[in-house]
Amino acid sequence: xxxxxxxxxxxxxxxxxxxxxxxxxxxxxxxxxxxxxxxxxxxxxxxxxxxxxxxxxxxxxxxxxxxxxxxxxxxxxxxxxxxxxxxxxxxxxxxxxxxxxxxxxxxxxxxxxxxxxxxxxxxxxxxxxxxxxxxxxxxxxxxxxxxxxxxxxxxxxxxxxxxxxxxxxxxxxxxxxxxxxxxxxxxxxxxxxxxxxxxxxxxxxxxxxxxxxxxxxxxxxxxxxxxxxxxxxxxxxxxxxxxxxxxxxxxxxxxxxxxxxxxxxxxxxxxxxxxxxxxxxxxxxxxxxxxxxxxxxxxxxxxxxxxxxxxxxxxxxxxxxxxxxxxxxxxxxxxxxxxxxxxxxxxxxxxxxxxxxxxxxxxxxxxxxxxxxxxxxxxxxxxxxxxxxxxxxxxxxxxxxxxxxxxxxxxxxxxxxxxxxxxxxxxxxxxxxxxx
Ligand code: SAH
Ligand code: SF4
Ligand code: F3S
Numbered sequence: 001x002x003x004x005x006x007x008x009x010x011x012x013x014x015x016x017x018x019x020x021x022x023x024x025x026x027x028x029x030x031x032x033x034x035x036x037x038x039x040x041x042x043x044x045x046x047x048x049x050x051x052x053x054x055x056x057x058x059x060x061x062x063x064x065x066x067x068x069x070x071x072x073x074x075x076x077x078x079x080x081x082x083x084x085x086x087x088x089x090x091x092x093x094x095x096x097x098x099x100x101x102x103x104x105x106x107x108x109x110x111x112x113x114x115x116x117x118x119x120x121x122x123x124x125x126x127x128x129x130x131x132x133x134x135x136x137x138x139x140x141x142x143x144x145x146x147x148x149x150x151x152x153x154x155x156x157x158x159x160x161x162x163x164x165x166x167x168x169x170x171x172x173x174x175x176x177x178x179x180x181x182x183x184x185x186x187x188x189x190x191x192x193x194x195x196x197x198x199x200x201x202x203x204x205x206x207x208x209x210x211x212x213x214x215x216x217x218x219x220x221x222x223x224x225x226x227x228x229x230x231x232x233x234x235x236x237x238x239x240x241x242x243x244x245x246x247x248x249x250x251x252x253x254x255x256x257x258x259x260x261x262x263x264x265x266x267x268x269x270x271x272x273x274x275x276x277x278x279x280x281x282x283x284x285x286x287x288x289x290x291x292x293x294x295x296x297x298x299x300x301x302x303x304x305x306x307x308x309x310x311x312x313x314x315x316x317x318x319x320x321x322x323x324x325x326x327x328x329x330x331x332x333x334x335x336x337x338x339x340x341x342x343x344x345x346x347x348x349x350x351x352x353x354x355x356x357x358x359x360x361x362x363x364x365x366x367x368x369x370x371x372x373x374x375x376x377x378x379x380x381x382x383x384x385x386x387x388x389x390x391x392x393x394x395x396x397x398x399x400x401x402x403x404x405x406x407x408x409x410x411x412x413x414x415x416x417x418x419x420x421x422x423x424x425x426x427x428x429x430x431x432x433x434x435x436x
Pocket of ligand 1: 055056164165166167202203235236262264302303304333334335336337338
């Protein structure tokens with residue numbers, strides 16, 4: 001690598017889950033404290049951070065094509081840092097396969113970017129995929145300006161080891177950030193303009209502090225922060241859904257009536273092979289308890305079709321579960337074998353054509369469920385947190401308490417909480433009429 005002048009401008013591109021979005025924001029804040037400014041739209045950045053995701057095959061392949069596309073017409077390239085879960089999983093391989101990459105930095109080590117950039121300017125390539133649990137949070141700069149809806153990572157890593165999943169390997173063991181640090185960061189986010197905070201974790205409901213207080217305690221304290229009107233959390237694991245957290249949905253008005261609780265499949269044999277450690281029945285019992293605590297709660301989930309060995313009849317069980325739960329919105333994926341995970345070596349991998357067909361049928365069922373949920377909201381009155389301008393003059397877009405996109409026309413501003421009545425419902429959004 002040839003020495004290069006220190007970068008003046010940066011661009012951070014985040015892929016994958018919301019935790020990566022959060023990390024991307026924190027990297028951007030860190031670069032800003034180094035005197036590097038964000039590149040303007042259309043401007044070539046001196047430094048590009050690709051904050052990558054490893055969850056499915058296409059996600060990782062995309063990184064290499066993105067690296068290739070960063071080469072400019074004159075043959076030069078920006079300084080490139082690969083961060084995120086592909087960096088963690090394939091650090092050395094990236095260094096070998098992509099000579100234009102100067103820095104590889106894992107999700108627990110990105111606070112070291114400034115030193116790595118200095119080394120890169122001297123022409124030295126560096127890799128850091130160490131996993132000290134809390135260090136980065138202790139040294140990252142405080143949060144600055146944020147939008148009305150902000151993310152706050154409270155928990156990282158996963159000990160569940162579902163047989164298809166790379167997260168326990170890329171993000172390491174489950175750790176919870178300390179109570180006081182989180183309250184402090186939430187306070188700063190509220191001061192910086194956040195009206196809503198979404199607490200994030202690969203298993204967010206596994207969050208505990210040293211005195212064994214659970215997520216509901218954190219939610220209770222955050223709910224008292226001035227200016228903070230809404231709290232959400234994602235992603236939860238069925239096995240960590242405690243009675244205390246369920247009751248918080250009944251007792252804490254700032255906790256929004258929305259729960260993302262992935263089930264993955266609707267058949268017990270498949271769930272066992274996935275090492276999910278819940279059954280269809282135990283999942284449905286949780287849903288019943290949540291609905292008893294908060295009858296209007298919107299439910300969401302993740303599904304995988306074509307897990308190795310899944311038969312047609314077992315897949316039909318997933319459709320039955322979708323029917324029984326009545327989800328408000330969901331994500332669904334074709335199974336993707338990940339190197340190093342137990343499922344990748346299982347016999348009976350399901351052919352792609354079968355997975356395609358199953359995904360189509362599942363998505364049709366999920367779309368119908370989502371439309372039904374939206375239609376059932378017609379006539380309801382609710383608040384909308386205004387997030388951005390709509391296409392038309394005077395039109396605004398925001399989210400309902402149930403995380404539906406709502407557009408309406410009014411004299412409003414980003415960050416306002418306005419009262420609307422929901423008057424029209426489509427599959428992906430609703431229209432609201434201002435009240436009063
Ligand atoms: N911790 C969360 C989410 C993890 S990743 C949970 O346990 O639910 C987000 C989603 O990606 C998962 O819920 C799962 O549906 C999907 N996913 C994970 N690994 C996958 C794989 N190998 N192939 C297809 N989908 C996968
Ligand atoms: Fe992956 Fe399972 Fe952990 Fe979720 S709970 S991150 S799917 S191993
Ligand atoms: Fe992807 Fe890593 Fe998130 S693999 S989904 S970016 S935890």
